[in-house]
Amino acid sequence: MEIKSNGVLLKSIDYNESDRLLTIFTAEKGKLTAGIRGVRKKGARLAFASQPFCFAEYILVQKGDKYTVKTAYLYDGFYPLRTDITRYYAASAALSVCLSLLGEEEKADGIFVALVQALKSLAYGEGDPAEPLTEFLLSTLQAAGYGIRLDGCGYCEEDLGEKPYFDFSGGCFCCENCAKGVRASLSTYHFLRKCSGLSYEEEKIAGGARRALKLLKTFLSARLDFNATCLEEFLRLYEG
Ligand SMILES: [Zn+2]
Incomplete structure (x- = not known):
């Protein structure tokens, strides 16, 4: 056939x-x-x-x-990916997430569309490569049922305040009063909101890309048998 x-x-x-x-x-x-x-x-x-x-x-x-x-x-x-090592590793990180996340012959149209979009942006876009990679990781997590909540404190639903936490088991940020999980930064929160197409505060975003990707790496590794080598290599080049 x-x-x-x-x-x-x-x-x-x-x-x-x-x-x-x-x-x-x-x-x-x-x-x-x-x-x-x-x-x-x-x-x-x-x-x-x-x-x-x-x-x-x-x-x-x-x-x-x-x-x-x-x-x-x-x-x-996506030939230009072969001429820019940083973008190459960002794209390779997207492929490795697909490899560990997808089951054999399980249809996943949403993730397929997100992957093609990410490869396009990484190969031909001129912006920060951390953005298309983060957009891809967020939409993939969402499609796989591990979506990260980005609407204030995940427990009391109030504003996050100045000293947020991130709760890896709940997949949400939370405020200082609820204080579950580990300390996180507002820059991570705002960068993730930006990559989800939500409103964000530009003046609070500095350094957020690197922190957000480190957080996503830990989050993914906790849920999937995920080979993080390419994502780690991307972060090393991106920081350097
Ligand atoms: Zn709270």
């Missing part, structure tokens, strides 16, 4: 002499594994389709529960 599917390549592993095993995040069937033959030969026509970030229409042949890529038509390889 032949299947047409729009997909983003999350991961590629070499096997045999010239083949690869691909993990593709497809819009239609979620994450799946497919073999692709001969792509490591010099001048292979489908070499592009086995490169991470490749966004293409993949034509797959299904036999039982195994898939093979018959051919692929490129939409976007």
Whole structure:
């Protein structure tokens, strides 16, 4: 049976002499594994389709529960990601979240759209790369049922005040009176609100991007078997 599917390549592993095993995040069937033959030969026509970030229409042949890529038509390889190491690691961090979050063949359209959007912004946008990455992480957490609440104190629903806390188990910020979890900064809160499309206070945001991503890293690691290497590498380059 032949299947047409729009997909983003999350991961590629070499096997045999010239083949690869691909993990593709497809819009239609979620994450799946497919073999692709001969792509490591010099001048292979489908070499592009086995490169991470490749966004293409993949034509797959299904036999039982195994898939093979018959051919692929490129939409976007997000090539500029390969020329900017910081943006490359931000995009790789987005792929690693998909790898750990998505179940095999579980449809996840919302996350698929968010991923393509993040790769576009990271490859072609000129703004701070921490923003599209944070937007992606927030919308992905939301879609996976681990959304972070950003509407004041998560317990008493009052204003956060000047000394907020973040409660990792509740996935919310809280005020000094409720004081659950760990001390957090207002810059983290305002940066996360900005990346969620909510109103925020520009003068309180300085340093928020780095702190927000560190907080998201801890939050993700507590919930998923998440390989944080790319996100850590991004933070190292971003701070440097
Ligand atoms: Zn409170």
